[in-house]
Amino acid sequence: MRAQSIIKWSVPIIMLAALTGCVTPMSGDVYSRNNAMQMQSVQYGTIESLRGVRIAGTQTPIGAIGGAVVGGLLGSGVGGGLGRDLATVGGAIGGGVAGSAIEEGVTQQNGVEIVVRLDNGRTVSIVQSVGGQIFSLGQRVQVITAPNGTSRVTAG
Known part of the structure; x- marks a missing residue:
């Protein structure tokens, strides 16, 4: 040859x-280097809806x-x-x-749009890739927000 x-x-x-x-990776269990070792705010809530999406x-x-x-x-x-x-x-x-x-x-990645009713009454929608976590309607979760505004949903 x-x-x-x-x-x-x-x-x-x-x-x-x-x-x-x-x-x-854009899942709730993968952190970027920029988010590691930074204080992030945590809010608690309940999942109201889930919808499969494609992340471009x-x-x-x-x-x-x-x-x-x-x-x-x-x-x-x-x-x-x-x-x-x-x-x-x-x-x-x-x-x-x-x-x-x-x-x-x-x-491209498979993702999920998660609508969460926070304990303070506010409703938020977060899209993240489908990672190792499986979510269900009515599940209690944490919404973690980094200083740069990116948020993720994790099991609460």
Whole structure:
């Protein structure tokens, strides 16, 4: 197997693996580095409703650029002369579009919209990814809010 062929097929595999590493967990039991070791306010309440949702994936330049590189590499292996140049450019454009779409699809998450009636009478809605916790209607929960305004629901 030629070195160019190995590179041509290993680059897409490495990029797909890198994209799966970009998925940021948004569940109630995963904390970002910024929220660790910070005082957070806690309110108690009762779950009034639950609804499954999809949390959109990210579209950063990483997906588009990576796809363009892979598409350009694949296109450069087609034909020769002007045809090769056109295939390289077309592959880069198509790869950029595909890379962006792949990144968005890979980083999408299943989520849950949790409506909580707080003990103070206020009703709040929080969307978080489906993590290790299972919630049910009428369940007592904690709503934890970080200084930056992000909130999460955890079993109370």
